[in-house]
Amino acid sequence: MTVDRRIADITDRIRERSAPTREPYLARIRAKGAAGPVRRHLSCGNLAHGFAACGPTDKARLSGDHTPNLGIITAYNDMLSAHQPFERFPELIREAAREVGGTAQVASGVPAMCDGVTQGQIGMEMSLFSRDVIAMAAAVGLSHDMFDATVYLGVCDKIVPGLAIAALTFGHLPAIFVPAGPMTSGLPNDEKAKIRQLYAEGKVGRDALLESESKSYHGPGTCTFYGTANSNQMLMEIMGLHTPGSSFINPNTPLRDALTREATKRALSITAIGNEFTPAGEIVDERAVVNGVVGLHATGGSTNHTLHLVAIARAAGIQLTWQDISDLSDVTPLLARVYPNGLADVNHFHAAGGMGFLIRELLDHGFLHEDVRTVWGTGLRAYAIEAKLSEDGQSVFRAAAPVESGDPKVLTTGDKPFSNNGGLRILTGNVGSAVIKVSAVKPERRIVEAPAKIFNDQDELLAAFNAGSLTGDFVAVVRFQGPRSNGMPELHKLTPALGVLLDRGQKVALVTDGRMSGASGKVPAAIHVTPEAKDGGVIGRIREGDMIRLDGEAGTLEVLVEAAELGGREPAQIDLSANEFGLGRELFGVFRNSVGAASEGASVF
Template identity: 65%
Template sequence: MHVHRTVGDVTRRIAKRSASSRKRYLERLAAAARKGPARGELGCANLAHGFAGAGEVDKDALRRTTKPNIAIVSAYNDMLSAHKPLESYPAALKRAVTGAGGIAQFAGGVPAMCDGITQGRAGMELSLFSRDVIAMATAIALSHDMFDGALLLGVCDKIVPGLLIGALSFGHLPTILVPAGPMTSGLPNNEKSRIRQLHAEGKVGREELLDAEAASYHSPGTCTFYGTANSNQLLMEAMGLHLPGTSFVNPDTPLRDALTTAAGERIPRLTAQGEDPTPIGEVVDERAVVNGVVALLATGGSTNHTMHLVAIAAAAGIELRWSDFAELSAVTPLLARIYPNGQADVNHFHAAGGMAFVIDQLLDAGLLHPNTRTVTGSPFAEAYRCEPALDDGELVWRQAPRDSLDKTVLRGTADPFSPDGGLRMLTGNLGEAVMKTSAVAQEHRLVEAPARVFDDQEAFLAAFDAGELSGDLVAVVRFQGPRANGMPELHKLTPTLGVLQDRGQRVALVTDGRMSGASGKVPAAIHLTPEAATGGPLALLRDGDPLRLDAETGILEVLVDGGELESRDPRATPEPAVGTGRELFTAFREAVGAADAGATVLGFDGDR
């Protein structure tokens, strides 16, 4: 199968710049690999500790070191809808692993916080850092030299990237990501959005707003809009780390249960003792990373992955840059319209053809690498064009529909919603930023207007409530980067900015903070780096400075003479807040890297 010239060029460029770090990473994998179970090298007291709590049958197998032992690492908690279904997974997976000739132990849990709950609250300042905490917790769970493979249970925003980064530090172990699926569809997204804007204008009260939100988020499973959680699932499938078609099957259904069992049955076969050894560090190579980027772009996925994918790649010794996203975006057509980039939710997307259709189309266009390794044991193109089904209770995979079943939601590469992807990179004298364009109408992609400058989103909302935001404007919300306060998402801005735009004002947002999958119809230059807290030009802006944001040409600039700008004293960085655990993350804020380097505190390849 052919590979598009740009996809091939970008992949080769990534491989070339990553040659040294990738080589060192693979050498570490080879050094960590064992011909037999690693627990065979433990001292007797060490090994006895490792199986003391097991049942008699498992204890005997662990003692003899003849069967592969699989670690289960889970983000289960029963507060978060996306992770509630995971409660029953460990027992089901243990049965499946045992039936396939292995053993499984629950190795550890990782924290799982919800950005939807912490929006606009102090806890949101811990959100991005939780990814690196999860990576560390995953590494701790796998650190006992008891395991020959891993099953990772998680779904939401920072959790899947954290689990994957942690697993890549044990890249010699085979690993399968096991998701839970989205909740069934609730209140239509256009109605939810309408009520949110009415509440922002003071036209409906809290009770009506809460009724709408409760009808939207109503049962166990992932939120159905296409934010970071569902982008995570798409990426794991596009990178060959899920079983095919696993991403968007609803919880508590026979097919979901069968897919979970299949993951448990598959993992022993991927171990060094199995017939198809497949270390995760070899699955996640330059081609798999590019496949993830292309799938994200083709569906208008979450902007958070301009950071998460960079950090994931770095954990595998691969240097991914924002310029790679931009170059791939230019040749990747937009195939999906999923809220907030359309009115459909992920259930509608799945019913219209879903992942198998998208992958089939992108492979035929040469936009995905067809021969990457996967957890199925088959090359990517062979396995991931298929979707799962039950045939008389037996799990089978069948060819996906070759035509979309709903072209308002999902289209092929011959008739895309847009000829290019859903992300743009902006550059100029303010630095570099990311913009999600898939939901922004053409007429709103160029805004030139005076700045209104705020140091947090509460100040912006107060100005709106006071009626101070009249006329065209570019809202600048700064000191929201990783070094300043952990880079919280600024979702509370979305309804208000939408109100201003609907009034006929030309508006845009510029921030060193995050918007994630909630980036919608208002043009938003986000993740701006260098951030204000590290002396970036954003700290020099003043009310009234003319700003130009042009998504078509990729320009973000302040139209002020350079000499005048440099003569200004930067606005002092606000003191970091304390309380709600924020003081515990002082070391993270001091050590964190820039957004375009993954916004991570973790050291990869000994580079910190």
């Protein structure tokens, strides 16, 4: 089916805007790709160093020009549940490569931090910056120029975006992303949220809270709510960088291993040595980026991707803006309800039909570009499937996605959407630009007009909550949380307290130049406010008691103060020196000083 005219028009304007940067990018990667297998350009000493640790068979293969060599970039560590399964993957990949006459080497490991561990802690101030560190660390590994294709092992919040930036920086190489999959379902997410609120109210103790959290996050794999990590997997599949049907298969299962082996063999088959050369920089074009944004809206995905998708696109020379994201939200239907915009988790989403069903419905109703290149070949229709294990237990076969949803409360059809527009929205007004996740907010809570209460960090707000001083309707303005102030930490720690106030019948909203979370929930939250307070943004001119109107339906964010008075106020200034030291923050001063605005991806590149 032809793509919807409105989506085609947005794609065309992105293409036109991007031409001055996209065309030079393509020229660079095509020139590099035309040079052929890279190892022929290495000296004998270079090459000997590159395969010194290999066994005899791999050495013999790597000494010639005709054996494809796969570079593995891994984000393995055994503290992150989502990344612990990657411990086994390099050996699986090496064995699969040898079976088809290729070789594979771990090119580098990249750091991977867990926002769940650092939430509300000092370490969170390095979380966003870790994305760009990951891209640079991957580049160091690939700079050896030993590889004909790459596989990227990553799952969580900043890791996949960082790896995607690296893959596009080395866009002359084919790249396949290989996920580890979600953990099996534990304590339901809504029950976990209830315990968090009870703890915030002092009605249960830390022992009950820890028991609840441990039952939720209980084994290897991604957290099962639909936050940034699982949004990452959706994006990599809908943008054609996964093998079809691979996003949400649980770790350490025969199908998961079979998909990893298959991804390896596919990566080796699309190098410049063969007849299906498919560089990553050619896959990720304007159509693929738009498909990613549509997928994000259709599933009510993570607010963090209003940062990450902009940065990923720029790595491919594509100029994606928040206005593009907002306009695509206006025309994209919401087809999935996964916590926090529903009660189901990603395992329920997958069981209801998952990515294959979602992609088929979006294609059939004209919301996706079908005529794209993918790691699987030409055309996104090949992704409207289910991946299953063959009878031999070793390989994968694919069946068409189910015609009907396995659970219409979790995943619906294009003609019966949960909402006629997407899960994310851009807010504009005299405060600046901001992002809100409306899909998880009840319609009656999407418009709040109330006086401002000003806080300069999240601890000030929590102290006020614990003191019982957050009475009546109000808009919490939490400022000096932007990338230049302290690295733009997630403020998800505020969710239980603000949720308690909502349940008490108060009208409450949050306005911040920080991030909330990929799991932004029922509290209406205008996040990523740009310009940030540190840059003299209007958020720093708001005063205690000013009336603020947040309208998630109309997409506006206004402080109801006369323009002359607002403009005449001096922006607030506070001492931020405490953010510069401790737990390695002193090493990230160059990031805080160089980072761009949230609307531009909050990147140092």
